[in-house]
Amino acid sequence: MKWRTAFIIGIVLISLLGTAHAEASAPQITPEWTYTVNTEVYAIKVGPNGQYVVAGGKNGRIYYFSWDGRPIWDYLTGGFIASLDIAKDGKNIVAAVGYDTNRDGSPEYGKIIYLDDRKHVLWTYTSQTKEFFSSVSAGQDRIYVGSEGKIIRFSYTGSRIATNLVGVDLPEVDAYGNYLAVSHSPWFYRRDDNEYSKLFLFSGTFLKSTREFDDAVVGTAISEKYYAAVTGLHLDPSGKWTGSGNYYAYLYRLSGEFVWRYKLDAPAFDVDITPSGNIIAVGDTGGNVYVFNENGYLLWKGNVGSPVYAVALSQDGNYLAVGTKDGTVALFRVPGVIQILTDPSDAQVYLMENGEYTRIGKTPVAFAVLPGTYAVKVAKEYYHTKVVEVSVSPGDVVKEYISLPLANGTINVYSNVDGAQVVIDGIPVGKTPLLNYTIPAGDHNVTVRANGFCGDYREEVSINSPTPVAVTARLEPCPAKLEINEPSGAEVYVDGAYYGTAPTSISIQPGSYEVVLKKEGRKDYTTTVSLGPGETRELLPNMQVDPVYYGVRAAAGIAVLIVLLLLVKAYRGYRFRTSYKELLAMIDSAKRKNVPEEAGEILEVLEGKRKAVEEAYHRRDRKGLERLRKEIAAEVQRVIELSGQYRNMKERISRDIMSLLNQPTAGGPSEGEGGNEE
DSSP states (O other): OOOHEEEHHHHHHHHHTOOOOOOSSSSOOOOOOOEOOOOOOEEEEEESSSSSSEEEESSEEEEETTTTTTTEEEEEEEOOOEEEEOOSSSSEEEEEEEOOOOOTSSHHHHHHHHHHTSSOOEHHHHHHHHHOEEEEEOOSEEEEEEETTTEEEEEETSOOOEEEESSSSEEEEEETTTTEEEEEEEOOOTOOOOOOTTEEEEEEEEEEEEESSEEEEEEEESSSSSSEEEOOOOTTTOOOOOSOOOOOEEETTTSSSSEEEEEEEEEEEEEETTTTEEEEEEETTTTTEEEEEOOOOOEEEOOOSSOOEEEEOTTTTTTTEEEETTSSSEEEEEEEEEEEESSSSSSEEEEEETTEEEEEESEEEEEEOSSSSEEEEOOOOTTTOEEEEEETEEEEEEEEEOOOOBOOEEEEEEEEEOOOOETTTTEEEEESSSSEEESSSSSEEEEEOOEEEEEEEEEEEESSSOEEEEEEOEEEEEOOEEEEOOSOOOOOEETEEHHHHHHHEEOOOOOEEEEEEETTTBBBOOOOEETTOOOOEEEOOOBOOHHHHHHHHHHHHHHHHHHHHHHHHHHHHHHHHHHHHHHHHHHHHOOOOOOOOHHHHHHHHHHHHHHHHHHHHTTHHHHHHHHHHHHHHHHHHHHHHHHHHHHHHHHHHHHHHHHHHTTTOOTTOTTSSSTTTT
C-alpha cells in the first residue's frame, strides 16, 4: 500500500531529524517518573488529576500506569495505536487502532476499542469498508474518529451515529463541547495528499472556519476558549518528507482571532491544551518539550533525548505526560515560573533547594520551578541581601520586584601629599592614597591632615551608590621663615625678588630658593636655601670686603676734590668780575640821577672812586674792591637821598604856583569876558 510505505519512510526520516537541541532550565525540571516500553510511543494521555497515565505504542499495546509510574496492565490490540483518549468520565479509554495484518497476510483495517481502567473491553468497532482510523477524540457525549476524508461519530455505547466529510484525507481530530478542530494526521500520508496545511474548525456539523499554514498542520488541540496548532513535515508527491524549515506553535481564539505563535527548534509532532486553555504543551522531533501559558510565555522547555511523538496535559493542568520514539513514558509536574526583578539590576539570585541555596543567575531573571513555596535570596555587592518567600502554582508566572537598599560603598582619597592621614567620622582609617576603602552607605565627614601643613582638609561625602566616591584633598604647607640679621643694610633678594635690607625676617612657602645679599664695599653673597614646611632658618652670610670698590672710591674722591677746587676758583673769579661790573654800574647809575648842583661834589667823588675800582680790579685786589664797594654804596645812597629831596621840593613849588594862578584878581574881568587872556 502506498500509504503504508509512506508511513514507514516518514517514521524513519522523522527519527533521523530528531537531533538534540537541549536547553536546560535552572533549576532543572525532572520527571516525577519514567518508564521505558519496548516500542515507540505514538499516543499518550494522563488522568484528569494525574492519577494515571495511558500510552499506546507502535506494537499495538495500550499501557496503563499508576500515578507513581508503576505499570498496572497492558492490552494488545493488534495493529498500532494511532491515537487514544480518555472518556469524559475520567476512567474509560478509547483507542484508534491503525492497520493490522491477519495471519494469512490479508490486511485487517482500522478499529476502535473502548475499555475501562481495569482492562475490560467494553466494545470494539472494526471497519467493514477498509477504512483506516487515524485519530480519536472523546467529546462530551460523542466519540469522534478521523478516517479517510471524514469524521465518524460514535456513541459511548459503540454505535456508529453519523459520518461527515471533511477536506482532509486522513484527519487528526480534537473535540471540546460543540467544537471540533480537524487537521492532518502526522502518521498517515498519501502521495497525492495536498490538504496537509489546512486546519478546519467545526461548530457542530457547521464548518466555522478554515485556516491554511505554510507547513503541514500535524497536531491540533481545542479548549473552551482557544484552539492550538503545530506545524511539521509532510510527504511531497515525490515521496520525500519536507518542510519550510520554520515550524511553529500557534494559538487562536475560537472566534478565529490570532493570539500568538512561537518558533520551534524542530518540526512539531503533537500538541495538547488544558480544558481552560491556560496551559499548552508541544513536543517536537528534536526531543524538545515546550510548556506555554495562554499568553505565549514559555514556562519551561526541556529535552528528553528522543523525538517526542505524544504529549498530554491533565485536565487540572498540574501534570504533563510525554511519549517518545525510544519508548520512554514520562510524567512531569507542570512547572511555574519565578521572575525576579531588582533595583538595582544585575543582582545574584539564589534558590533554596534541599536546604541549600543554588545560584540561578543575575537579575532580571526568570526560571521554572515545580509548584511549591520557595525561599529566594537576592544579593548584590554593596547592597543588603534580601530573602523572599515565593509560592508558585502550575503554569503561574510569579513576578517579584525587590528593592535592595545600599549597604556599603567605596571611597578613594587622594592628596597632594602622599602619606597624609585620612580620618573618616573621627576615626583614622589610613593614609593617602587610600583606595577602594569600604564605607557604610550614608553621609560621612572626611578629614585629611599632614605634619608641616597648616589646616586640615575637610569634605562631607554621601555614599548612595556602589560607584566609588573620590575625594581629592589639597593641603597647604605651613610658611617657612628665613631670618637675615647681618650685615646691617645689606639688600636681600630671594629668587630675584627684593625683600628689603637686613636685618629682616621673610615669611615664604617651603621650597628651594636662591638668596643674594648686596652691600656697598662688600662682595655679593649668593647661596641656595631649602626650607621645609614651618621651618625657621637664620642665614649667617660671610660678606667679604671688596678692595676694588674702595680703590675706585678713593680715586673718585680725589677727582671730585680737584673738580671742586677748580669750580671754587672759577666761581671766585666769576664773583670778582661780577663785583667789578656791579661797582661800575652803581657809579653810572648815580650819575644819571636828577640831582641839584649841590650834589656835584659827590659825583666827582664817585668818579674818583671809578679810577680806584679799575686799579683794584687790575691788581686782583679782592679786599680793596670790597672796601670800595662799601664806600661807593654810601656815596650812591647820598645821591639817592639828595635826588629825592630835590624832587619833593620841585613838586611843592609847582603846587604853590598852580594855586596862585588859580586865584582871581580884584577888578578883573567878569566870568565870560576876557577869559582867554592870562
